[in-house]
Amino acid sequence: xxxRDFIKSVAAAAMASVAMPGAPGQVQxxxxxxxxxxxxxxxxxxxxxxxxxxxxxSVIGLGGYHIGKQDDPAESVGLIRSAIDHGITxxxxxxxxxxxxxxxxMGQALRDGYRSKVFLMTKMDGRTKEAYNLQLEQSLGxxxxxxxxxxxxDEVIRMEDPDRIFAPGGALEAAxxxxxxxxxxxxxxxxxxxxxxxxxxxxxxxKRGFDFDTVQMPINVMDAHFRSFTKEVMPVAIQQGTxxxxxxxxxxxYILDSKTVEPIEALHYSLTQPVSVVIxxxxxxxxxxQALTAxxxxxxxxxEQISALLERTREAAADGRFELFKTTAHFDGTAANPxxxx
Numbered sequence: 403x404x405x406r407d408f409i410k411s412v413a414a415a416a417m418a419s420v421a422m423p424g425a426p427g428q429v430q431x432x433x434x435x436x437x438x439x440x441x442x443x444x445x446x447x448x449x450x451x452x453x454x455x456x457x458x459x460s461v462i463g464l465g466g467y468h469i470g471k472q473d474d475p476a477e478s479v480g481l482i483r484s485a486i487d488h489g490i491t492x493x494x495x496x497x498x499x500x501x502x503x504x505x506x507x508m509g510q511a512l513r514d515g516y517r518s519k520v521f522l523m524t525k526m527d528g529r530t531k532e533a534y535n536l537q538l539e540q541s542l543g544x545x546x547x548x549x550x551x552x553x554x555x556d557e558v559i560r561m562e563d564p565d566r567i568f569a570p571g572g573a574l575e576a577a578x579x580x581x582x583x584x585x586x587x588x589x590x591x592x593x594x595x596x597x598x599x600x601x602x603x604x605x606x607x608x609k610r611g612f613d614f615d616t617v618q619m620p621i622n623v624m625d626a627h628f629r630s631f632t633k634e635v636m637p638v639a640i641q642q643g644t645x646x647x648x649x650x651x652x653x654x655x656y657i658l659d660s661k662t663v664e665p666i667e668a669l670h671y672s673l674t675q676p677v678s679v680v681i682x683x684x685x686x687x688x689x690x691x692q693a694l695t696a697x698x699x700x701x702x703x704x705x706e707q708i709s710a711l712l713e714r715t716r717e718a719a720a721d722g723r724f725e726l727f728k729t730t731a732h733f734d735g736t737a738a739n740p741x742x743x744x
Contacts, residue, residue, distance in 0.1 A: 408554035435585040439551075442519055444489025446699055452521070452678045453645030455588060455615055457551075459492040461522050461673055462693050463647070463681035463701075464496030466524070470504030471685055480718050482511035485684065486519050488694055495545070496525040496556055496743060497537045498735055514627050517547060525556035525592060526573065527736050529566035533744025534576035542585065552588040552616060553577060557736045559595035564603045566743070567591075568610060573744075581588050590616030594650060594727040595734075597634035604638050614644050618681070620727065621648035624719035626712050632675065645678040652682070653725055654733075660718040663711065669696035671711060672704040705707045 421723045438456035443449055448461045464485045471476045482493075493512075495505050505524065512520065524541050528534035542548065555567055555577075567573045580586045591614060593599055600619060607614055619631040626632055639646050652658050658665060663731050672680045673696070684690045703711075719726055725735040736742050 441491050441521065443491075446694065446698065447489025447491075448700065449491075450678050451645075453615060454643035455645065457521060457588075459679050460490045461679055461740055462490050462697055463494050463523075463679040464490050464508075465649075465681050465683035466493070466504045467468035467499045468683035468685035470500030470507055475507055475510065475626060478507040479511040481684065481687065481690065482508060483516060484687070485510075486516055488690070490693075491520050492679045492681070493520045493522045495523065495541075495725075496527075497541050498527055498556075498739070499673035502540070502544055505541055509544050509546035512546065519527070521551045522547065523552040523554065524550055525554045527556050527739075527742035528576075528744045529555075529563065529573050530744035531571050531573060531576040533742075534573040535580075535717075537742075538576070538580060538585065550586050552590060553580070553586045554590040554592050554616065556592050556619060557734065558591050558593035558599055559604055559734060559736075561599055561602060563593075563608045565601065567603075568606050574612070585650060588615035589643075590614050590618065590647070592618035592647075592649075594620050596629055596728065597631050600631065600635045601638065604635075604642070604644075616645045616678075617648055618647035618649055620653075620725065621646070621675050621677060621680070622651050622653060622657055622717045622725075623668055623671050623711055624653070624657055624660075624722075624725055625650075627716055627719035628722040628725060636676065640676055646676065648672045648675065648677040648680045649682075650725070650727055651680060653727060656724045656726055660715070660724045662715045662718050665692055666696050666699065667711065669693065670700055671704060671708065673700050674708065693707065 449458045453460050464482065469478045469482055486672050493508060495508055522545065524545065526537045528537050555573055577589050582587060589602055594700055599619065619635055621632055636646055651668050657663065669680065682693055684693060722729040731737045
């Protein structure tokens with residue numbers, strides 16, 4: 403499928419979503435969702451349903467931040483295309499990653515027919531309609547596409563973030579309008595700080611009759627012991643049919659620095675959870691091969707194996723010192739750049 407035909411097909415599907423009338427500041431779920439799009443699947447990769455959407459995505463997602471770090475843009479493009487050639491269809495990104503370089507390089511990589519092979523996701527920091535729209539237009543240009551499959555509200559890490567997103571003139575109004583216009587197909591949110599913020603986001607959505615398609619959050623061998631998204635948020639998401647996107651499997655390198663878990667078993671643990679995809683940073687061919695090996699060797703862990711692994715990580719995980727994204731501002735891009743919120 404050529405890029406032009408792909409864009410027409412997803413635009414037509416997205417236009418089938420029509421927002422129901424609601425009170426000012428209340429955005430309701432459309433009566434009809436986007437039609438799923440079939441993509442090539444590799445026998446070397448495993449695929450899962452993306453929540454209630456009907457889409458199928460690779461169990462490994464290519465983390466967008468790490469593919470903007472290479473000195474040579476051609477290396478980034480080659481890495482992305484190699485991942486796709488090996489069956490990885492889920493592409494992660496964000497408007498602010500590496501000051502936009504990550505999106506630019508992904509856009510370059512998705513030329514020559516590669517766009518039709520992937521489920522493309524990016525994220526917006528904007529909390530206001532104006533900020534969201536500006537960032538979305540920039541992302542569409544960088545990614546060289548007219549339609550992004552999934553756009554998520556990024557870094558929902560403060561208790562007031564849901565208020566701002568759902569407020570009249572807030573980012574959700576912009577996201578739903580973009581979906582109606584065929585610029586995006588699905589809507590989700592991400593966060594890494596505290597399960598309470600995610601639960602508040604879900605509670606506000608339920609109050610307004612809105613359903614998120616996806617939620618992205620930390621799922622790793624230490625999360626079960628400290629401010630656990632796995633225990634507190636995942637059951638809510640599953641009950642609502644919202645696809646869980648796992649991240650922070652390694653917590654950058656910090657969880658591995660604890661010397662309590664090896665990379666493959668850490669990936670196997672996350673893959674064993676009821677998640678749609680495990681998004682992991684891949685910044686080299688070696689790390690890509692590691693992720694592919696984890697998929698090829700994956701068998702769901704038994705409860706006994708999970709219990710043994712969690713017992714091994716219990717002491718190191720107890721105070722969150724290896725999950726810096728929860729306990730420090732080290733990973734909080736919007737905290738360092740509040741103007742991104744709008």
